[in-house]
Amino acid sequence: MKVFLNSEPLETSKDRISEIANIEPTEKNPIVIERKMTRSVLLKNLYEIDTNKGTFTIETFNNRFHEFFKENIENFKGLEIQWSDRNTINFGHLPIYMESTRKQFDYEKYTVLLGHSGFDKELGILTISKKGHIARNGIEKSVFGKVTKGRHVLELLSSNDKIEDIREVEIKSETYEYSVLTNDASIEENDNIITKSVIEIDESCPFAAEHFLFLTKEGYLEIDEKNVTYCRNNSLKGVSLPQEADLERSKGSISVRNSGKGKGCIYIYFKDTIEDKSHSVIGKITKGLELPLNLSPGQQFKVEPTTKRINTLGLTQGEAEKITEKMGIEHQRSGNDDDNAIIIEQDPEITIDAIKAGKITTKGVDPALVFKLRLFQDKAPNSAKYFKTISGLATRQLGRLEVLISHEDLDMIMFKGDAKLAGELAPENPPENGSKKGRIGITNMASRQRGIIGVRFNDSSDYGPTGEDDYHTNCIGEIVNYEMLRGIKEGSTIYLLMEK
């Protein structure tokens, strides 16, 4: 049996999806089957008329003049322009045996009609009206069509030009039926199993592309919202991005919003849309757009970007070596170049720049200098999201925090936050029975100092990690090796890794 797997033909004797595609669809992660339905040919009253100056299209109405035109279409081919003026173009001659009249009639712009030249039935003409006019054309109300396309050609036609060909336009339509499968089902011959979307990454918006590549590092993209124009993923909503090149959002384009409340959201477009400064277009789905088109919010699909992400932050120098070797990119070590050293800086940090340069330099530090982190995602989801956004853990493996206040006499350390972003940080997960040492606290929107992040070195029954009382503190996680935070100076940066 012949089937298609992601539009590639495949001969197989099996009929179950799991056997053919090595994938078992689930409710969360379904696949789409494309099935070609009956072919239908729609015939509209459309004719393309080729002249030596270009082609124009006429749409006809059903009347006896149209019948005449259709029956004698071969005789109309080769007719030359007999005369043209500011109102009409007249092709002739051919016999039209219809009743002649000397009455005058109104003709609208771009109408197509039959007439008698000199009221002689032997000298029939095909007239095209270039503008609204009143005339005696020899046949009563003989309009049978209108020029709908290529009207500019009418202005180009003059004496000695002629009709080269007349074709009936056939609109063929092949309908496809798409079904979303959430379990392992059998398929029929010629079915196309669509399991993934292939994405070609554009180089014009490197920061937005990095954002997208981080989100899809596991190989899947979830749909959170959907309408006729686009579907959207909100996982990284709120993450700031610079404004980059504004490109047209054509069908299949993927863009990242770079301003407003929806910044950081990812959009997949289902129809051509104009460019906008708020959207950075990162690439286009070249195969498998049927997946986001047919899936519902809450479901996810497999994505395969043509560009692989290169980001070694948080990895060891040894691991980075293996990755760069596999990708054919030169790797240079700096700082601590031991195999186990943790990478805290990569130059260039952005994938597209790194691929262009063909080389990356990684700066390593002793693993003991990188802080291990546990986040209470379930208890304080909004605050954890805020922390990830501020530290950069939302889009990288390695987080960074800038020290705001630190002093040897102070029993805690505080880090810079973003008061604007913390404006919507409602109280959640307050410290219970006092603040424990090593816990990370954030001052919530109830306080003027909202957004500040802090860690205590000793337990306190009165105040939270940022020096606020319990009501103003959201407890979002803990630092495992917090003791090493003592002695870190104001203005310096600390590096964080999520505990595996």
Next chain:
Amino acid sequence: MFKMYVYKGGIYRHDEIIEQIEDLGGIIMQKTPMQTEIDIVFALEEVDKEHLEKLSKKLRGEILDIPFGDMEIAIVAPSLSRHHLPHPVCDLSEFLRRYGSTTNILGLARGYGKTIFQISDKEKRIISEHDAAIFSYGIFKECIMIKEKEIRTLTLPYVICGGPKNIEGVKNYIGNIGRKSGRMKSSDDIKTLENVKNMLLEMVDSKREEINKDPLISPPVYVKRALEQQLDLEGTLGDNPIVLHLDGVRVKKSFEEYSDKVADVKIGDYRLGDISTITKSNMNDTVIVKMRTKSEMEAD
């Protein structure tokens, strides 16, 4: 195809409406904040309206159609004298503006009198620069019948208004708008104005359909935005330097000074001068840009 709408709602969270219009590929034309309220005029494809309405309902706002929002309409009176102006003409003009239109009142040079009525070629060309026209022809039946013949060659959608209720043989005619001694504000008068609007709307819709069959290379709203951004022609509340037409735009700047600048504006991958015809207006020293069609560009 883009259609024009206006969002009327509170200023609170109106940025969400703007963001969604941008996401859906719409264009913001004008924002008018009024204390705690805001009016946002925007162009959006018709299919996307439903999605935006969900958000607007949530914010207790409303989205209204402005069917003439992308049109410049000529209101033509036989003369600019007290005899033919002001009430019916100004009322028509004011009424159409409520539906988003930009209206220009024109008085003919030799338009008065039954037997001596004339409309010059230049006047016809001025009227044809507009997307539609309304002729306000007074109260005499014979007079209207004679004057109607003179404008039959016009190819733009037009409505003739006059006093008699019906006149046989006169196309696109609406009665009960003859000589008026006061403002048209009674319910009957408003109904008549509605009839004018509906008749014009029907004709304009078929013109839009025609344009849709042989679409323009770039929608005029998009050209307007590009001109505003690249030539720094953002309008103020009192002055709108770029007026939308169904098939292009009018740039209200000196032709001599601006025609080359307008031609050099980038529209996507194209230069505006290559995808449009740029001419000097017959009416005043402004620039008329008429977009070419996709089929015309393909033929090139």
